[in-house]
Amino acid sequence: MSGQANDRVRPVADAIRAHRFEDDGAIPNNPKLPLLVYPGAVALSGADPAAAFEETFAANGWSGAWRNGIHPFPHYHSTAHEVLGIARGEAKVRFGGNAGIVLDVHAGDVVVIPAGVGHQNLGASGDLLVVGAYPGGADHDLCRGRADERPRVLDNIRRVALPAADPVYGRAGPLLARWRKG
Secondary structure, three states: OOOOOOOOEOOOHHHOEEEOOOOOOOOOOOOOOOEEEEOOOEOOOOOOOHHHHHHHHHHOOEEEEEEEOOOOOOEEOOOOOEEEEEEEOEEEEEEOOOOOEEEEEEOOOEEEEOOOOOEEEEEEOOOOEEEEEEEOOOOOOOEOOOHHHHHHHHHHHHHOOOOOOEOOOEOOOHHHHHHHHO
């Protein structure tokens, strides 16, 4: 667990859930990599729970962190993988486009979204606070599944490299093993 930031990280390797999605014609999703959900991965406390995610992600090489929510429209990033840490509140999020799944995410959860995988906030508590970041602070685009995006984004998704480390558990974390399997 090199780079692991602190004692806030909880062992959840056995609880990690993986979800794969097919291209739905609008949202390409990722042809090789599954979305990973780490339920309750980070213990939160204090007045600034988002700091726990920022510190953990940064210690593992996921930077460019932001604080906000999740867009209420279907979107994806074709040029970078993304990690979301739920710092406060809860939300119903659709992953994988209209043919995907709806998951409830709660404070302490982490979701690792491969390039191309759609996500959309379908409803959230009023106190929802999310921290997002990208491996190596990668530049990311915002795609909405429009036909004119299609040729460019499919090539982009194929070129996005695996991250150097899991955003929560570092180089020895489960992300790399699961994503190398494809």
